[in-house]
Each structure stands twice: as C-alpha cells, then as structure tokens.
Amino acid sequence: MSSFNSILVAVDGSPNSMRAAEIAVDLAMKNEAHLYVLSVISAPVFASTGIQGTAGSGPSAEEFFDKAKKEAEGFVAGIVSRAEAGGLKVRGEIIENVPSVVEAITDYAEEWKIGLIVVGTRGLSGFKKLLLGSVSSELVSHAPCSVLVVR
Numbered sequence: 001m002s003s004f005n006s007i008l009v010a011v012d013g014s015p016n017s018m019r020a021a022e023i024a025v026d027l028a029m030k031n032e033a034h035l036y037v038l039s040v041i042s043a044p045v046f047a048s049t050g051i052q053g054t055a056g057s058g059p060s061a062e063e064f065f066d067k068a069k070k071e072a073e074g075f076v077a078g079i080v081s082r083a084e085a086g087g088l089k090v091r092g093e094i095i096e097n098v099p100s101v102v103e104a105i106t107d108y109a110e111e112w113k114i115g116l117i118v119v120g121t122r123g124l125s126g127f128k129k130l131l132l133g134s135v136s137s138e139l140v141s142h143a144p145c146s147v148l149v150v151r
Contacts, residue, residue: 004115008036010105013075016120020150021079024118034089036112037079039072040104041096102138110144118148
C-alpha cells in the first residue's frame with residue numbers, strides 16, 4: 001500500500017462509517033499521516049422546497065440542523081479524541097446545509113490535498129442502490145484521490 005500523508009474519513013455516525021473511522025485512525029498511525037475527520041449534513045429535501053410546514057407537522061429545518069449538528073459534533077469529537085490520544089495530528093470539521101454530500105467531500109479533499117478518503121458504505125446493492133444512490137460509489141467515481149470503502 002502506498003504511503004499517504006493525509007487521510008480524510010467522512011463519517012455520518014452509522015456503524016459502517018464508525019468502522020471506517022477506526023480504520024482511518026489506524027492507517028494514519030501506520031503512515032504517520034495527518035487525519036481529517038469530516039461530517040457533512042446535507043440540506044433536507046423539505047427545506048429546499050420552500051414550503052413551510054404547519055404546526056405539529058414535524059421538525060422544522062432549524063430543528064433538523066440543530067439535532068444533526070449536535071449528533072455530528074459528538075461522533076466527530078470522539079474520533080478526534082481517539083486520534084489525538086494516539087499522537088496523530090487531526091482536524092475535525094462539520095459542513096452543513098449543502099446540496100451534495102459527495103461534492104462537499106470532494107471539494108474538501110481537493111482543498112486540503114488529501115491522499116486517501118476512507119468512507120463506510122451502507123451495503124446497499126441492486127435496485128435499492130440504484131434508487132437511493134450511494135455516497136461511497138460516487139466518491140469512487142469523482143474523488144481527486146484514492147478512496148477506501150469500508151463495510
């Protein structure tokens with residue numbers, strides 16, 4: 001395996017993304033690489049329609065972002081702490097309210113000159129993958145660097 005000076009792990013709090021984070025921390029330690037921990041909170045579909053919900057119809061866009069950001073802060077901080085305890089140089093960041101998670105990750109990778117992106121997959125296949133799309137598949141196609149997909 002090539003030596004990577006900078007590794008980006010994109011996490012969303014799912015079990016597979018947390019496994020990806022463990023692997024990214026281990027790889028960063030083995031390669032003495034700088035680790036970047038990124039969580040991207042996409043704009044919810046209902047927020048981009050411009051349609052206001054009625055009282056009691058569910059969470060507002062602001063409530064959605066507040067909850068999502070608190071959750072992201074928690075798991076990003078946990079990964080950053082583990083990496084720092086292992087002696088790594090690490091940067092944790094949350095990007096929010098973006099229309100495309102893939103674009104946000106690839107732009108971040110370009111900006112920070114990332115050598116490897118590590119990302120989990122939800123393990124969807126066939127028709128479900130076709131319908132839902134896949135961040136990991138899109139990253140493999142569009143990332144400016146190597147991508148390691150973890151199950």
